[in-house]
Structures are given as C-alpha cells and as structure tokens.
Amino acid sequence: MRLWRQLELEWKVLLLAAGLFVAFAWPVQRFVITRLSETLFQSIDPDLETTLRAELADAEGGQRGALKEHIERYRQTRVLMPIVVKEQQRLLIALSIGLFMLFLLLALWVLKRLTRPLKDLARAVDRIGKGETAQVARVSEGALGIVEQAVVNLQEELVALREQARMQGMETAWKDIARVMAHEIKNPLTPIRLTLDRMEERSGSGRGVSNEDLTKFLTRINAQVDMLERLVDQFRSFSREPEVRLAAVDCAALLRTVADGMGRSLTTTIEGAATIQSDPYLLQQIFLNLLKNSLDAGADRVSAVIGTGVGAVTIALQDNGPGIPPAHLGRIWLPYVTFMKNGSGLGLAVVKQLVETLRGAVSLVSPPGQGVRITLTFPTDLTGEN
Template sequence: MKLIKHPLIKQYGWIIILSALLLGALFLMSRILKNAPHFTESYIALLIFTFIGTLILVTLLVRTLYKLYKQYKQGVSGVKTTIKLTSTLTLLLAFPIVILYYFAISFIHQGIDQWFDVRTEQALSDASALMRANLDHATRDSLNMTLRAHSQLQPLLTQRPALVINELRNQLNAQEVALYQSNGQLLAFSNAYGSQILPTPPSDALFQQVRQRLSYAAVETLNDGQQDIIRILIPVNDLFSNQAYPLQVVFAIPDNITRYAQSVRLAESQYHELNYLRGPLKISFTLILSMVLFLTLVTALLFTVQAAQNLTRPIRNLVQGTQRVAQGDYSTKMQVDRDDEFGVLIQSFNDMIQQVAKARNDIKINHQQTEVQRLYFQAVIRNLTNGVITLDMNRRLRTINDTASDILGVDLQSHVGERFCDLMDDTNNPHLKPFFDAVLPHFELDVLRQNELKPWSEQITLQHQQQQRIVLLHASTLPSIDQKVGGFVIVLDDITELVQAQLNAAWSDVARRLAHEIKNPLTPIQLSAERLQFKLAAKLDDNDADLLQRMTRTIVDQVETMQTLVQAFIDYAHTPEMQLRLLNLNELILDITSMYQSPDNLEVIHTQLDAQCPMILADSARLRQLFHNLIKNALEATENITQPQILISTDCHQQADKITISIADNGPGIPEQALNWIFEPYATDKPKGTGLGLAIVKKIVEEHNGRIELLNPNSQGTCFVITLSKLNADGV
C-alpha cells in the first residue's frame, strides 16, 4: 500500500503498467504474426485489448491536455512553462521516433519481400518437382511390377489366392498385398509385419473405380503424414465369374524418401502460404508498428506532460508564493519536499521571505515610531504661537502650522507640496510680497554658500485686510543625511501686539510726563493771567485795558485748552483699576444717546439694539467714555452732512460667544492711508481735538478684552465695530 501511494507510482504507475501491457500485447501479436499458430486465437483478443488500451491512453491524454487547456485559460502559474516544455520534449522525441518508424516500416517491407527470393522459390519448385517425379516414377514402377506379377499369377490369384498372395508380396517386395471381392470383402492378404495386422481397405470410391476395370496408383500418406506409401489397386479378372477382384498392393516408401518428401512439401507449403500472406503480413506489421509508434508517442506525451508538471510544480509553488508575498502575505512558507536544487531554491525563498518579513516588521515599527515622532512634532508645531514653515530642497512646502497661515493670511495647508515661489506668483497674495522679498534671497544657492548656512532674522510688515502685521522672521537650513542642506525652516513671530504695547507704553509714559510737567504750571499761569487782569485793568486806559483783557483771555483760553489736552493725556495714560459690574449694555447705550438728542437733532442718532443681549460684566464709566468718544467723533464727522445719520446697533447672534456693537455714520469716512495710525495716540487730522479719542477707545476696548475694527473704509461713512466677549456676562 505504501508503494502504491508513492507519488511516482501514483503519477506514472498506471501509465507504465498500461503501456507495458500494451507493448506486451503488441509483442505477442508480432510473434503470432511471425510464427506462433497456437496463439492465433488470441490474436484478435490482443488486437482488441490493444485498441482499448490505446483508447484509454488517448482518453488519458485528452483529459490531460484538456486540464492543461483549462489551466492555461485560468492563468494557472507554471502552465505556460509546462506547455513549452511538453511541446519541446515531444517534438524532440517525436522527430527521431517518426524517422525510426519510417525506416522500420521500410526495413520490414524489404525484409518480408526478401523472404520471397526468386531463386528460393525456383529451388523449392524444382525440389518439389524432383520429389514428385521421383515418387511418380516409383509409383509407375510399382504399378508396372504389380501388373507384370498379376499377369504371371492371374489364374492362381482367383483360384487359390491364399497360396499365391504371399508369394506375390515377396515377388513385389511390397509391404502389404490384399485381394478383395468386388463387394469389398477381404479374400486374402499378406503383410510384411505378419498376419495379425489387417490391411487398410481402400475407399468405396476406389472399389467403385476397380469395378469399372480401372487401376489406381498413387502415393498416399498415412499416420498423419508420418509415413508415405504407394497404393496400387488393380482389377483381377475372374474368367469364370467375369468379376473384377480388387487387388491392393501397398509399397512402403523408404523413410528417408518420405522424410525428404515431407520436408520439401512442408517447405513449399509454408513458402506458398507465406507468399500469399506477404501483403497481409506487411499490413499487420505496419499496423503493429503504427500502434507501437502511436503508443510510444501518446505515452511519451503523457510522461512528458507529467514530468513537465513535476518539474514546474516547485516553480508554480514559488510563483504562488511570490504572488502571496506580493499581496502582502509575508507569513507564506512553502513546504520543502525535495532534496534537489529546487528544494534549495524553495528553502532559500522561505529564508528570504522570513528576512523580508522581519525587515518589513522592523521598518513598520520604525515607521510607526517615526510617525509618532512626526505627530508629536506636528502637535508641538501646531500648538506653537509662532508660525512655522518648512521647505524641502526644491523649495516645496512640506510642513505648515495654522499660526503661519494666520500670520501670513493664506491657507498654506492647501498648498503643501507646491513650490514656495508659486505662492508669490499667485495674484491673490499680493500682500506676501514683503515676505518673499525678505525670504527668497536667503534661499539662493549662492547666498547659501556664502552665508555658510547660518540662520538669519528679519522683521517685515505685512498689510492685509486693513490690518498691519509686524512679523519677525527667523530662518535656518534643515540638516540632511546625504546632503548638506535638507531643506529650510522659517519661523514667523507676530510681534504686532508687542510693538503696539511698546508704543502704548511709550505714549503712556509721554502722557504721564506731560501731565506731570505741564499740568502743574497751568493753574498758576491761569491764575496769574486772571490776577493781572484783575490788578491792571483799572489802571490802564481803555485801549490798553482792552488789549490786556484780550491777552489774558487768550492766555486763559489756551491754558484751558492745554488743561483739556493734559486731561486727555492723563486719561490715556491713566489706567485706573477696572470697576467691573453687571450692566445692561442696551440701557447704557440708550442712556448715552439720549444725552445727545436735542430737539434739533432728534433724527440724527438712531439705535438698533438686540433685545436678547445678556448683561455683561464691564466698567460702566469706561464704556461711557468709549461711547462718548465714538458718538462725539461721529457727530463731528457728520457736521457738514445735510442729513446726518448715526446708527448704534448691538448684535448677540452674529458670533456665538461675542457681542458686537457697531457705531456707523454717513460722514465722509476715513481715508485708507489713515487706517494704519487711526488708533494711535495723537493721530488726528482734525483742527480741533487731542488726537487721543480713538486711542482711548481702543485702550478701553482692550481693557475689556475686546476688539475694535474699522469696516468698509472705502465706502460712504465710517463704521466702528466693537466685539466684546460674552464671558464678561458670565462674570468670568
């Protein structure tokens, strides 16, 4: 059972057994054709067995080829190699086999033809004729001798046959002499081997022939061809009864003559038989040889297909393995069941896949670690208050945090991977020109070489959406493993508020100094001027008194003006502690606006207040000052307008956590160039005024953690929008 289950037996066993049986059958058939008459009855059975066996092999072949075709259609790996190998080997085998077949057929035909040589045939015919002539001569001699003896002994033969029959046999030197009556009854006989052996009677036809007075002489074969005799049968006439008594004389032919005659007869018989069978023999041998050829080709093809499949099986396994690996299955491990080079190859493949899997796993772990680090750094960079931009060596954007986009006013995340200078060419980003003007020169290769990759810093000012940003740039190159420069990093620091705070601090210092240095002398100056007026007015004539009064009046007015200015500076510089209380913003606005409404300008100031606005936590005095300043500014801006309109509105829904307050007028508006300094101290274009109104407004807004901005500077009128946080309403 173990042997039967062996792969080689399973694959080749049945083909070998069937082929061997068929070859055996064909061999037997060829032997039968040559000279094996005792197997003749098996010839047809063998022929049919051969046909059926060949049919089975052909069925196997068709099945195998069909399976190959199906595998080819399904794209099974290794099948193309199998087909190529099979085709090549079959051609290599078939070519010499067909040549051999051709020559074998030719030789067989020639060989069979050579059996029938003309001289052989002639020699056999001559030998046969010679033997026949010899026997005929002996037959005639025997007949003549019998006739002569018969004529000498005729009267006695019929009268006293028992007496002369023996003498006749001795005279003729015959083996047997027998005299019969005309009805075939034996009268007398003499045998050389004694009287115990009865003579062999002639056939009825011969008796009939003798009764017709005809003699018979012929060579006959007895004992199944083992002995030839000459049988002479002549009529012996009985003169008295006028009857013909058949006299049979049997002459033994010498054994050597019999043997030679049999030999010649057999040879001639076989020769003629073979000569007749020449054509069928050729056909039969051709058939057998063709069967052998066909069997050999079919078997060879089956063997070749099986061998090719065995040969390509490891290749097929390898291909399937590589395909599985290509699909990401690195757990693939093929069974090593061979001890040849393919086995070594499969083992090497397994080792290689194991190494690849290990390396891949290491890479995966490294990649995960790198990714974690990257995410870590991204999180750090994202949460930095500074903007960070990294570029590769080709100046393509690699990493950007949101702060950088905010500072530059461009959504840089959507431009990751693009060339950095392409942003400069974008017409939507004209405000970035100072940025690029500052950065790009440092990234030139020549500059990089000259600066020896040193970091640099530069401060720029960006103007975007009516806002001015002061940005401090820090840039440096990034390291690389294989190159000197792996990229660039730019850190953007928005120092606008810092600069503004410094400016505010400076102005506050100036204001304090002014208040301290100027306010103190003003009161004595005013009092001195009024005292001069009071003491000297009565002592002077009218003209001088009038002049004095005008002079002192001017001094007092200017002092009051200076006191107002100083008070404004004090207000700007002074930062009292906030008195935060819950207040209703709408009521505060209505209270303040009511103060500016007189019968003359009832239609000037309008309010549009959101009733849903919650109470806010704020310093009401500071907010009063804020609204006073803004309303006062609006009124001054609309002095020359025919129908001046001032609208104060509140909105709680525009932003979820903000309250928006807007103060708009239909005045001439603020020129664009004034936007940069409108909220800076002493930044007024009005002939009257301290130039601190809007600066104080901005300061109060910032004290409440709010924001003020100027909308639509180019359209008619001016609109200040103040945004305060609702957090104030919660008292936080």
C-alpha cells in the first residue's frame, strides 16, 4: 500500500490498465478461441473418412488415387485444425500484447504531457513556499490555466508582502537601535552636562573652582566618558568579527579576576578548574558580560562550576537573581532586545557572538524562582578544533 501511494499518477493509471487487461482481455480471448475451435470441429463431418474408405475399397485406377487424396485432405484438415487455432491464438495474444505495450507507451506519453504542467506548478509552489523565486508561466488553457494564473498572482502578492515585511522589519530594527543608542548615550551625557553646568555656575558666580573640586568633576566626567567608550566598544565588538589570539587560559583564574572586578556587590564562588587553548581577552569579555548581566538583573551571588569532558570544557554559571520570564526566553539572544530597565540589549547578543567565535556553545535556562543558569561549552584546544 505504501508502495502504491509513492507511485506517480500516470504509473497508477497504467498499472490499473495492465490489471484490467490481464483480468478481462485474457479470459475473453480464451473464451473466443474455445468457441471458434468448437465451431470449426463441428463443421467437419466425422463419418466422411468411413464413407471415403468404403468407396476406396471398390475403386480402381485414377478414382482410387483421387479418393486417397480426399482422405489425406480430410485427415490433414482434421489434425491441423487445433494447430492452426493454437497458432492463431498465439498470434492474437502476441498482437494484443504488442498493441497493449503500444497503448502503454502512448498512454504514458499522454499522461506525462498532461501531468507535466501540474508537476511544474507543484515544484513552483514548493519553491515559492521556501521563499525562492519560481518561474511560473501561464501556458495551459482551461482549469489548469486558471490555477497557473492563481499561482502567478500568489507569487506576486507574496513577493510584495515579503518586501513590505522586510522594509517594516528594517524600519523597526533601526528605530530600536536608534532608541537604545540614544538612551545609552544620553545616560552618561546627562551627568557630564550637569557637572559642566556646575563648573560653569561656580566660575560664573566668581566663587571659582578649587583644585579638589576640579579633580572631583574631572573624575566624574572621565568616568562617564569611559562609560561612553565602553558603549562604543560594545557596539563595535558586536558589529564585526572579533580577532582571535590563542593562548593557554586558566578558566578558573580568569573567572576569579573578572569576579573580583565586580567588587563586593556580587559574590562569586568557583568550583573546578580547567586550562584551555583559547582567546583570554574574548573569554574575559564573555565572563564580564555574564556577571554584569547577573548584577544588573539584581543577583548578588553567582556560583560557577567548571567541568571537563572529552575535548571540551563546560562552565556553568548560576545566579540568584529574579530569572527571566518564560515568555522572554525566546528573544534574549536577539541584539537590542532587553528586559532590564537600563540594559543595552547587547550583553547576551555579544556573549553569543563571542562564544560562537570561539567555536563554543551557550545555553540558558531559567526555572521560575531559581535564577538564571548559563552553560558555556568550549573546545579544550581551539587550534585542533579549527
């Protein structure tokens, strides 16, 4: 049954025709031949030879020869009848099979011609479904022509809709980028503007700015400029493929260094150790982004577990933050998508890009009430991996 379903329409029709031929044509010809044989045999007088032989016993000379010929003719006719019928039957069967084969070829050709536009349409629809452009021309008349025209219209509409969606998507993306960038740039600019206003106010009022205050103001402005620089770096690192410089990296030590930089606001515990051949700078950026993300999300504790497997190292980071709602999990890796008040939407996107650059893998789970668990996997030797 499965085989039958897989067969194309024209072959199904041909097989059915073959089945019908065997089922009906064969018994019919047998019936006809049998009837013909019976009729032919009934037409021969069974007593003819007896009569001829009786005459032969009394005949002489030329008459005797003629009677012998009659007997011979009678016998030959009688004995050859079944052979001739059999021959004709074979001829009929051969002719039937020949004609049937001819019919099969003709039917196959006609069916192929008939179904070709349908198959072309099916292929075209399949390509359209995959988002490719298909050449559909209206070449048929009647119902098939209407279907072809409908497919042509469908393709045109789809192309228009896709273009519209693409434009809308790009516009939305640009708007999002502009909004996030404006917000991120504005954040450090505000304190800079305020600091400069205060300095201007001090000098305008004649009070002057003491060296101590000047240092304080400059430090504050410097910090905000640093933040702007970091922001620019983040954008840059996201927009281009980072350069990989391989070195032996002690994962636990590197993670400890990054965690220490977070200060007392985030307590990080590390279990296990592993040394891999990778890029220490990129790994540092990955750890920094992840720990900062946990901190920004409201976590104050992160536990890291480093495990080793065959040719790979796994680093699992578990924080005690509020976690991510299941509805947001599908979009967390997208750039400029953030669910935090002051997030840039680039942290996890940058992490994903860097991990992939290091031929690693990253996954995130967030069971309700259990914070976020991020698992990083890196090859132990990136040189061998490459």
